[in-house]
Amino acid sequence: MSCQGYDLIGDIHGCALSLRMLLARMGYRQVNGVYRHPQRKVIFIGDVIDRGPHIREALQLVREMVEAGQAHIVMGNHEYNYLCYMTPHPDKPGEYLRAHTARHQRILQQTLEQLSPYEGEQQDYLDWFQQLPLFLEFERFRVVHACWHQELIDRFRKEYGGNCIDKAFLYRSAVEGSFEWEVMDRLLRGTHLRLPNNEVMVSKDGFRRHFFRTKFWMPDPQYLVDVVFQPDPLPAHLARLPITDDQRQDLLCYGAEEKPLFIGHYWRQGTPQPVTSNIACLDYSAVKFGKLVAYRLDDESRILPEKFVWVDVAREVHLANAEVGAS
Template identity: 60%
Template sequence: MAGYDIIGDIHGCANTLQRLLDQMGYRKVNGVYRHPKRQAIFIGDIIDRGPRIREALHLVRDMVEHGAARIVMGNHEYNALGYCTRARPGSGKQFLREHNPRHDRLIKETLEQFDAYPHEWNEFLEWFYTIPLFIDDEDFRVVHACWDQDLIDKFRQSQGGACIDEDFLHASAAIESFAGQVMDTLLRGTDLRLPEGMSITGKDGYVREFFRTKFWADDPKTYADVVFQPDPLPPEVARIELTDAEYRQLITYPLDAPPVFVGHYWMDGKPAPLKANVACIDYSAVKYGKLVAYRMDDEDVLSKDKFVWVDVDRPEQPDYPTSEDSVAR
């Protein structure tokens, strides 16, 4: 391949994905999108929230199975496996991922869109096990939320590769376990606990006692230096200085490491690298943001000029609240 096109979180925006692929020179050959010289890499989170989840899954899986693309697992694919997998007897749970109102709401659109295709949904759940947690090529790396070299090395030693199996899925239901830490860190990111008695309420109404942190911060001093999430910290919290214990919890990503790409974090604004060798390519497509790709060749330093995207505009007609109205940029 002459290059790679790393594509952000799709969340069921199949029409928008087709427009982005068209814009980058991919064309359907025997029903599968292909590029004559390049390969697409999907950052995960193909499912949930959007209007065309089933179509997006078929498009992506077809590309992967025919060598036109690769993919890493997102937290939503992992969540789906847990939600649909029964817990083992004696665990005290019915499913690995609890069926509570919040979890029900997150997977609602996916299950509804596959309601008439249960056999297909079961096939996709099996396919999720074949999706690696990370890609570690010589020139670049891809992971859904956080590159933790120590955890990745230990995972490779224990699993013999980059994929999970059903035993690992069951083990990961205990968040304090090694499996739980691998899935939480690589697919959701790192976090710090807020000071005692303090919490923040996100835009989704969910009350959190933790905040998500960067895994690449250089010499941070305060919470503001490490926070990385859509919901900002209140100013009085952002000014709090990191303790020695908190500093030791942080992960660093050295500047001499290969460029790494993540999704997950609901960025906004004009796409640009977060650091010379770190880029987030999730720009909230399903929330009428952008579906973004980075066109990676052999560069060591990432450039804002290598980002391409499709803007997702709100539909003008209120009769179609879930349609995708996209404009290529």
């Protein structure tokens, strides 16, 4: 197959029906059980698992496309979290790389319930997750789940010889403050700042948060409101606080002259559109009845609003389910 373009797809989170609808909308058809397009390939941005109703089906569809050469994929923070949650700690008998707390259990609950009856299959997916690249760089564009951090990526390439982790890296990534921990935190979760004065935000999904996610492309932000990048706004009394010198050290700037970058992770809302002229976020909260979004990349050097395509989950999947129920 001669690939003439790429279709980049955002966070799926177990929304397999929406994924099938989106692939069909873009001209992909199942051939010998695998979705294919005569001229194009898919790139999945990560977070195939957790929260949604059809995680196992989504995993099977995605993995079959990747292994048949019809798609690429990068690791999402949810694949990484699940991998750590299921990996015994090498130095602490009875413990795991990701602690089995109530909060972590809640996030992973749907994946655990849907995969645990298939023990061999579950282990096979865990092995596959560890092999997923953290980032992809092509001649004209880049892909990472949450944030492109050039300094960390350069060091990772030098020390690990590519874009994939090994078991030793996985173990070290559980040590907070280590280089390996920082790689996973920045590339898969993005940049963030601690809320001033030890304040706590309660997000719309009920989690108490001491940090907020930040933009990594602002050249000269002045106030906290200038860098917040998440669905939940900062409290008004914090939003207008000036950015301190210490906070500025934790911010990045992906320059406007850099290659187009495709990310997921950030639970955007509304009509899909470019974040900047060279950054597209493709996570539009599909599992929360938002949109499952793709960007149809050809040879353009800037992100174009008209190249986004999506499935409106609340409307279209509801209609599809209603038609099935009426038949």
